Amino acid sequence: PLLRKAQYLSERGNNDSLKMVVYLQIAEKEIAQGVLNEARGFLERVEFLSRQELDYYIQCRASYWLGYIDLQHNRTRAAEDHLMKALSIAQTFEYLQLTTDIYQKLATLYDNENNFKLAYHYYSLFLNYSDTLLVFNRQDEVEIYRNKYHIQMRDHVLSLQQTTMQTQLEESNSNKIKQFNYFAFFLALLGVLSLMAYVVYKKQKSNLIIEQQNIEIQKHKEEITTQKKVLEDAFSFLGDQQVEILTQRDQIEQQRNFAQKQKEEIEEQQKKSIANLKYAEKLQKALLPNERLFGMYFDDYFLFYQPKDFVSGDFYWIRPHEGKIIYATADSTGHGVPGSMMSVLGISILNDILKDPTLNAANILNNLRIRIKKILRSFTFDSIKEGFDIAVCIYDPNDLTLEFAGAFASLHLVRGEEITVIKGDRFPAGLHLAQERPFLNHQIQLLKGDMLYTFSDGYADQFGGNEQEKKYGSKQFRHLLQSIAPLTCQGQKNLLVKELHQWKKNREQTDDMVVLGIRI
Helix, strand or coil, rough: HHHHHHHHHHHHCCCCCHHHHHHHHHHHHHCCCHHHHHHHHHHHHHHHHHHHHCCCCHHHHHHHHHHHHHHHHCCCHHHHHHHHHHHHHHHHCCHHHHHHHHEEEHHHHHHCCCCCCHHHHHHHHHHHHHHHHHHHHHHHHHHHHHHHHHHHHHHHHHHHHHHHHHHHHHHHHHHHHHHHHHHHHHHHHHHHHHHHHHHHHHHHCCCCCCHHHHEEEEEEEHHHHHHHHHHHHHHHHHHHHHHHHHHHHHHHHHHHHHHHHHHHHHHHHHHHHHHHHHHHHHHHHCCCCCHHHHHCCCCCCEEEEEECCCCCCCEEEEEECCCCCEEEEECCCCCHHCCCHHHHHHHHHHHHHCCCCCCCCCHHHHHHHHHHHHHHHCCCCCCCCEEEEEEEEECCCCCCCCEEEECCCCCEECCCCEEEEEECCCCEECCCCCCCCCCCCCEEEEECEEEEEECCCCCCCEECCCCCCCEHHHHHHHHHHHCCCCHHHHHHHHHHHHHHHHCCCCCCCCCCEEEEEEEE
């Protein structure tokens, strides 16, 4: 029911990127249930949409499953065509798991045809790739055992706390019994001394103080009565202490059981939360453009993309349009799950805006702001600033010109040893209190060798260094870009990662991060 609802919403919103993901999920579920003909119809639609959207991962999976269905129906040539098409894409983009699965299906196909030479060849490749995947799976197992170790250590701490409290109770009980024994011994010793004095006195004054002896005997009786009362009070006090000790023991046991139940509930909630976040991460990655698309249009580039959590409010985007290349980096309001929902919304709107034939960078931001405000105003938000901080660039490789427009974002151009900052407008593409104005379109003439940077504020806002609560800062980040610009793009990315690690040390990552560098 959930997938069918997602299908209805994606078709109603005419969102091709979302339809691809939903159709593929439905097809894989029906294949698992053995409904192959129904699954084939969804897969053919996925294959058509993925070619239009240039999503090679989705296209590879669709071709793989079509080959699988043809193989089940003994359509050998059709199965071979689909599997070979999927293999070509998987090898080009290094999809390790898909490559392994395709090798296995090709080995089965050629074995059914009695072509044992090719069957042996693809089965050998399947075994080699399976060994490689096993190494990655072992790394996941190490992480599982590490989590189990942390849980075991927490149980050990709880056990130590319980043992300490039990020991304290036993020591308290023992001290009170010792105090009573000392008191009883003192009373007994006092009685013996009194009796000895009485006997000596009786021998010396036997005839003269008979009446005084009677008085002493009466006094002794009163003392015994007093001692008896003291002993009774002491026994009553010990009884009350024993009841209090037993009550404390029961309370400790109840607290331990409550803590254990809470721990189990928290662990179960964590498992569900992690599973949901991983599924959201999978959907967001399916909507983001493949990083290799930058390599298709630019000879030298780097993309540093590092979410704070499983999913990210920062995103990147690239599309060809009428001989030009349009790309963007953006920072959505918030991070984590709320930010990721905003990023999915932004990618969908950008894909739809390309249908306008008369586009420049500023018009893209103006259209994005109009559409996001129309959507957000149907809800109630606590913040007065909801939308995107985004940099949009349109590159024409024929005459080396660049259009730029920014919403709370700038373009950094390094030419030789000089760095130039082309500042965007000081308002977001979304809701804001400032008076609304059109975005400014910048025209820039580029030279070969120029280095272009666009990025979110996540890197500059990272806390670290030797001082407490100190950000890396925009000025220091600008100097870093200027110093690494002469290197290759891969070398620049390596230094960005190294500098972040040295600055952050053991601190938690502050925000999502995206940095895009392109060499003309």
